[in-house]
Amino acid sequence: MTEHPGRITREDVAHVARLARLRLTDDELDLYTGQLGVILDHAADVASLDLDGVAPTAHAMAVTNVLRSDTPRPGLDRDEVLAAAPEVEQHRFRVPRILGEAP
Amino acid sequence: MDRYQGGGVVTEGWELVIGLEVHCELRTETKLFCGCRNLFGDEPNSNVCPVCLGLPGSLPVLNQRAVELAMAIGTALHCDIRPSTFHRKNYFYPDQAKDYQISQYDEPINVDGWLDLPDGFRVRVERAHLEEDTGKTTHAGASGRIHGADYSLVDYNRSGVPLVEIVSAPDMRTAVQARAYATELRAILIASGASDGKMEEGSMRVDANVSVRRSTDATFGTRCEIKNLNSVRSLGRAIDYEAQRQVALLESGGVVEQQTRHWDEGTGRTETLRSKEEAYDYRYFREPDLVPVVPDAEWKAAVADTLGLMPAQRRARLVELLSGGNGAGGNDGDGDGDGELRVDQIATVVDLGLDDLVVGAVAAGVPATLALARTANEAATDAEAARRLDGSSYVALLTLEASGSLSATQAKVVLGDLLLAGGGDPAMLAKEKGFEAMSADSLVETVGQAVAAEPDAWARYCDGEDKLAQVFVGKVMKATRGQANGKAVVAELQRLRG
Numbered sequence: 001m002t003e004h005p006g007r008i009t010r011e012d013v014a015h016v017a018r019l020a021r022l023r024l025t026d027d028e029l030d031l032y033t034g035q036l037g038v039i040l041d042h043a044a045d046v047a048s049l050d051l052d053g054v055a056p057t058a059h060a061m062a063v064t065n066v067l068r069s070d071t072p073r074p075g076l077d078r079d080e081v082l083a084a085a086p087e088v089e090q091h092r093f094r095v096p097r098i099l100g101e102a103p
Numbered sequence: 104m105d106r107y108q109g110g111g112v113v114t115e116g117w118e119l120v121i122g123l124e125v126h127c128e129l130r131t132e133t134k135l136f137c138g139c140r141n142l143f144g145d146e147p148n149s150n151v152c153p154v155c156l157g158l159p160g161s162l163p164v165l166n167q168r169a170v171e172l173a174m175a176i177g178t179a180l181h182c183d184i185r186p187s188t189f190h191r192k193n194y195f196y197p198d199q200a201k202d203y204q205i206s207q208y209d210e211p212i213n214v215d216g217w218l219d220l221p222d223g224f225r226v227r228v229e230r231a232h233l234e235e236d237t238g239k240t241t242h243a244g245a246s247g248r249i250h251g252a253d254y255s256l257v258d259y260n261r262s263g264v265p266l267v268e269i270v271s272a273p274d275m276r277t278a279v280q281a282r283a284y285a286t287e288l289r290a291i292l293i294a295s296g297a298s299d300g301k302m303e304e305g306s307m308r309v310d311a312n313v314s315v316r317r318s319t320d321a322t323f324g325t326r327c328e329i330k331n332l333n334s335v336r337s338l339g340r341a342i343d344y345e346a347q348r349q350v351a352l353l354e355s356g357g358v359v360e361q362q363t364r365h366w367d368e369g370t371g372r373t374e375t376l377r378s379k380e381e382a383y384d385y386r387y388f389r390e391p392d393l394v395p396v397v398p399d400a401e402w403k404a405a406v407a408d409t410l411g412l413m414p415a416q417r418r419a420r421l422v423e424l425l426s427g428g429n430g431a432g433g434n435d436g437d438g439d440g441d442g443e444l445r446v447d448q449i450a451t452v453v454d455l456g457l458d459d460l461v462v463g464a465v466a467a468g469v470p471a472t473l474a475l476a477r478t479a480n481e482a483a484t485d486a487e488a489a490r491r492l493d494g495s496s497y498v499a500l501l502t503l504e505a506s507g508s509l510s511a512t513q514a515k516v517v518l519g520d521l522l523l524a525g526g527g528d529p530a531m532l533a534k535e536k537g538f539e540a541m542s543a544d545s546l547v548e549t550v551g552q553a554v555a556a557e558p559d560a561w562a563r564y565c566d567g568e569d570k571l572a573q574v575f576v577g578k579v580m581k582a583t584r585g586q587a588n589g590k591a592v593v594a595e596l597q598r599l600r601g
Contacts, residue, residue: 073138
């Protein structure tokens with residue numbers, strides 16, 4: 001596994017893992033820092049191409065305006081939905097106390 | 104009309120800088136990315152499906168109507184309508200079951216518009232983008248607030264409801280301007296059909312970014328974002344409070360920390376919720392399950408064609424009606440003819456989207472001052488019902504009042520019933536109430552019969568013998584068994600005489 005200094009650091013990976021609520025061991029941090037560096041190197045290969053005159057692509061498929069009509073469709077049965085919840089109160093999902101505030 | 108007149112009273116030597124972020128729920132049948140119903144007030148978790156619950160394997164499909172309403176808002180706000188894309192805004196909070204919100208990030212559908220306040224002051228609109236709403240959390244525990252809550256309950260009915268977020272430039276300098284902006288924007292949203300603009304139900308939510316700077320400063324101060332503003336009045340009070348707080352802090356040698364603050368209506372204060380810190384790194388990335396929306400000129404023109412008159416045009420239309428002589432000498436309702444009162448009444452009916460009622464009534468011959476007064480003072484107390492009201496029954500009621508068949512007090516009572524029922528026959532309702540009610544049509548007909556029966560008296564009356572009016576009033580009263588209003592009969596006689 002080669003190191004890719006400057007592309008992504010171990011600290012970057014630890015930061016993103018924390019944001020994603022992933023608990024990584026030291027070994028895993030090393031492993032993913034290396035793997036992510038390889039992926040970024042690949043992206044850098046694309047960036048090194050001469051892309052003058054090539055429009056940015058938003059999606060792998062060259063399609064736009066995929067829309068549906070504003071027509072209601074039946075959803076899920078509420079009892080079935082709430083049966084999947086760990087805890088239910090007043091037909092709502094009961095979740096542990098939230099310390100922060102919604103963004 | 105809300106008479107709150109605060110604002111602009113920042114300490115000498117300081118300038119207030121305000122930008123507003125307004126979220127409005129779009130009036131669609133279904134949610135932004137799934138076919139669940141977009142309805143306020145349904146039983147909790149009754150309008151949910153795999154998409155808005157974020158179940159694995161579900162895929163979003165964009166609602167065309169929501170895109171068109173967003174374009175309508177952009178058109179009304181003079182924005183450039185652009186090709187746009189969607190991003191995932193990642194955060195962990197139970198109001199989004201899938202742990203990200205789909206929103207437009209660096210390529211919003213509407214950019215670079217403006218909104219002119221009624222006094223002509225222009226506020227730039229930076230962007231108006233599409234995103235999905237979150238579910239509704241209820242915090243259980245002694246405080247009822249998030250701090251100190253024992254646990255929370257989540258209803259996902261609102262999750263995925265289409266929103267447009269409208270972001271102004273930091274162009275406003277007083278709370279009065281901010282209030283005028285929110286009021287005008289709400290009227291535009293209602294007029295464009297995009298939203299019902301109900302702040303009390305949360306379908307229009309206003310957050311204010313507030314900072315202060317010394318009048319000599321070239322750069323902006325550190326801003327605080329104020330949330331939980333449930334009315335235009337709260338917006339004004341919160342801005343004034345926050346400006347004073349920041350000035351006091353800076354004058355005592357402190358620094359303003361960039362943070363989100365919560366407005367407490369009861370105490371009239373803002374309180375800190377959180378500081379902007381690392382935890383709010385949203386890791387935006389392109390939503391891979393949605394393709395770009397690219398409105399072409401034809402689509403934009405079709406949306407623009409659906410837009411009706413905007414509030415500024417609607418106000419001008421009412422001013423025109425009132426100055427057109429329709430109201431001159433007519434029944435003024437409760438009005439005293441005061442010009443400022445009229446301006447307030449016009450603003451009220453346009454803000455609430457009730458001006459069509461006035462225009463329809465005036466077109467049907469109701470004096471403009473009466474139509475305006477009843478609409479601004481009475482119909483406006485239940486604007487939602489008034490917007491649904493059958494226009495012909497409203498005209499019929501005002502005609503009864505204008506002709507004197509119903510007194511103002513009686514007319515207001517009957518209007519209350521009409522609003523409750525969504526329409527009806529005002530003459531019938533008045534009769535049920537025991538009011539002296541007689542339709543204008545039948546009054547005209549009965550007076551006509553009385554005139555025809557007494558050709559000699561009519562000729563002399565036309566020659567100026569006013570007291571002969573009593574002959575006709577007597578005949579009409581007899582024919583209607585006392586149901587007719589004498590004043591109204593005389594008015595009709597005078598109209599016939601010309």
